[in-house]
Amino acid sequence: QVQLVESGGGLVQPGGSLRLSCEASGSIIGNTLMGWYRQPPGKQRELVAHIGSAGITHYDNAVRGRFTISRDNAKNTVYLQMNSLKPEDTAVYYCKIQIRGIWEYWGQGTQVTVSS
16 A cells, blocks of 8 residues: 655745645555646646656646656655746645556645635
8 A cells, every 4th residue: 555645735925936745655666657636626637747767757738837846766755846836726736656557546635725
């Protein structure tokens, strides 16, 4: 079993920054893909960014250039640095880990609210 614990959400003004963290623990063996998703109010969950074990990243067009995903493999932790935040970035942000392309686990979610 694998557990994911997210932290770093909160309330921020437009143009501000936040950094999300997600630490995975448990049986994690082999290549992993770690990512961040978000679910805005009244909408479906969507991919924000993901990063592979070798550090290859992918971003949704809506966040490219403003958000940066990174990971610390020794700590099984993934980060999301969010800059130049906009009201439309308001959502519950979820962390996900995919292990060896087979098993997927989700975090509990952390609220990010961008408002003046």
